[in-house]
Amino acid sequence: MSGELDLIERLRALPLHPGARNLDDDAAVLQIGGETLVLTHDMLIEGVHTAPGQDAADVAWKLVATNLSDLAAKGARPVGVLIGFTRGGDDDRFVAGLEEALSHFAVPLLGGDTVAGGPPRSHGLTAIGRATHVPVPARSGARPGDAVWVTGILGAALAGYEAFLAGDRPRADAYLRPRPLVEEGIALAPVATAMMDVSDGLLLDAWRMARASGASFALDSAAAPVALPEGRRDEALRWGDDYQLLFTLPAGIAPPLRATRIGAVTRREGDAALILDGESIESPDGLGYNH
Amino acid sequence: MSGELDLIERLRALPLHPGARNLDDDAAVLQIGGETLVLTHDMLIEGVHTAPGQDAADVAWKLVATNLSDLAAKGARPVGVLIGFTRGGDDDRFVAGLEEALSHFAVPLLGGDTVAGGPPRSHGLTAIGRATHVPVPARSGARPGDAVWVTGILGAALAGYEAFLAGDRPRADAYLRPRPLVEEGIALAPVATAMMDVSDGLLLDAWRMARASGASFALDSAAAPVALPEGRRDEALRWGDDYQLLFTLPAGIAPPLRATRIGAVTRREGDAALILDGESIESPDGLGYNH
Structure with missing residues (x-):
């Protein structure tokens, strides 16, 4: 890449x-x-x-x-x-x-x-x-102390892709016909310190947001809701196409819609933009889908 | 097509x-x-x-x-x-x-x-x-009685294309590096009744403008300045890529820049959107470059 x-x-x-x-x-x-x-x-x-x-x-x-x-x-x-x-x-x-x-x-x-x-x-x-709100949220606005949140369920597009490959078109919609979260984004814009859509995998996009913000994201992979069996949780967090919203809020602020808190923004130390379950990650390689 | x-x-x-x-x-x-x-x-x-x-x-x-x-x-x-x-x-x-x-x-x-x-x-x-001017000029605004004008010299891009094929890069600029007539368009917008750029050949684009305006354009092919020898005038009027501006002005109005009057807008009779040197043309086939 x-x-x-x-x-x-x-x-x-x-x-x-x-x-x-x-x-x-x-x-x-x-x-x-x-x-x-x-x-x-x-x-x-x-x-x-x-x-x-x-x-x-x-x-x-x-x-x-x-x-x-x-x-x-x-x-x-x-x-x-x-x-x-x-x-x-x-x-x-x-x-x-x-x-x-x-x-x-x-x-x-x-x-x-x-x-x-x-x-x-x-x-x-x-x-x-x-x-609908100015300043327009950017991926660069996350600050140490903020909480990291994500909407919806991750890996649903991967499950949809597998259904598509299996010829099960009715179950393939999450992959073939994603739903942009327009109303959710409008509700979040006034409160989010940073926001982006998850197009290339939660971990890769979280790495990018942390990097753009000059901070680190400490994520708890077990916290994220996934659409796949527990043994495939890791895949669900690295596959793209879900188009959920990843956003940060100041500590203590609750989101105005259903979302899951998956971690916290910390001060950056060294190159590790991501700290996943306590492990420092210094390169985006393998975190998601680069295209 | x-x-x-x-x-x-x-x-x-x-x-x-x-x-x-x-x-x-x-x-x-x-x-x-x-x-x-x-x-x-x-x-x-x-x-x-x-x-x-x-x-x-x-x-x-x-x-x-x-x-x-x-x-x-x-x-x-x-x-x-x-x-x-x-x-x-x-x-x-x-x-x-x-x-x-x-x-x-x-x-x-x-x-x-x-x-x-x-x-x-x-x-x-x-x-x-x-x-820079409202209403924004459209290709549909030409009215019977208007004069039809074009900027610049037609067929220059064709000559440039032939230079390119001959390996003469310095003379190929008219084909390879067209110049959009931004300032000219701004000067014309307040006075033109219709305007478009000539991308697919003068005759085809004139046919399109006449059609969009529900009128006919009676054009004098000898009036248009061409960059090719007289024997190739017809090609120069049918080749695209010149990006000159084709526009109409009410009769008696002079354009605010150097341009050539090539004909007049007339009331449409039948299907002939173009009357070229007195000959009615009812189909755009062969008038220029469809892509």
Whole structure:
């Protein structure tokens, strides 16, 4: 992954807008008139971010959902999306899934581009949202003494993925059709000191949040609710695609929704951004899904 | 191209934002906080929109320039861009070209995504601009009696493409490194009744503008300035990539910059959106570059 990190460092050295706070991580924040906009752009490449045989309608849904999840982590209410994709054999299903997702989340299409090209098919989506609380939560705001919380149940997407591989489509929804936690993000934005969505695995994303905050996260892996048998708890914490919200609150503040306290923010000592069940972890390798 | 048109019709049937005026054609217009934003998203696919052996730095430049050209056609001043691209072997050149373009046009990077995937490599860019004049010019505003104008010289990109194929890189800039006419678009926005950038060939884009306006354009092909020998005038008017501005003005109004009057808007009779040198043209086939 060092090539990826080098590239991101180089992109960060470009002329950046002041709102481009964490390229390739956080969504951008833009002041326009009296409003604060949040903008994010994510891509899905066939065969890299999709499983063989995945219905193009599910791909379209996931593309919408993952971008809205980035807005959710900022407490932003979606305003609209721009879509770009390569045309191919299953455009009908792709557009059907796009329609389902946009209708379900009540987000209008603003525009976009369709082009010839591929395989592999390539899909990109830009989502624009309106911040509901300023300052907009960032992943960099966790402070020593804060508690670390997560919504929902982890590993549900992994269980869904395994159901998908087994041909059990009805049980595969957690993987194929994630739900961005837009209302939850809006409820948390005024109280969270830091927030992000868990897209690449709880441990990796916690490592990233701790690092962005210049702190360490001391996590109790047994505290996190998981969707898998106890013997697979570790997998559930390292697999991505759950799109739950990871956030920090000052000690003694209860979250305004159902969530689980999984640890505490501590002062950073050395390189260990993560202290997992008492063990210092100094590298993100193996903590989750890098893509 | 009927597959493409069907697809666009289907996208237009999705829940559209009121600002999504012409999906896959015009940029979107969004009212936010007392300001009017213009948003556009274009993709470039390796091998489809790029020539074999094209430097990735030139691909990055073109990706930025073509999106800024869409903003220029709306009289919008660029605010920032979000980039998405597949990582590959020549990332260094791609990022170098991105940096050159963003610096040259003084546009900051807001964020984006880089992913594994390809070949072919896929690149998408979302550009956000601030409208300088409201109502924002659209391609649908041409009225019978207006004059039809175009900036610059057509076919320069075709000449540049041929220079590129001949290995004459210094003369290939018009093809490889187009210049979006941002200041020209801003100057024209208050006076133009309709405006668009010429990306797919003058005749095809004029046909589209006439059609969007529910009118016909009667064009004098000899009037348009071309960069090629007279015997190749027809090619110059059908080749894309010039990114000049095509616009209409009420009769008797002179444009505030150097431009050429190439015809007049007339009432539509039948299906002929274009009347070229007196000949009615009822189909866009062969008028330019569909992609």
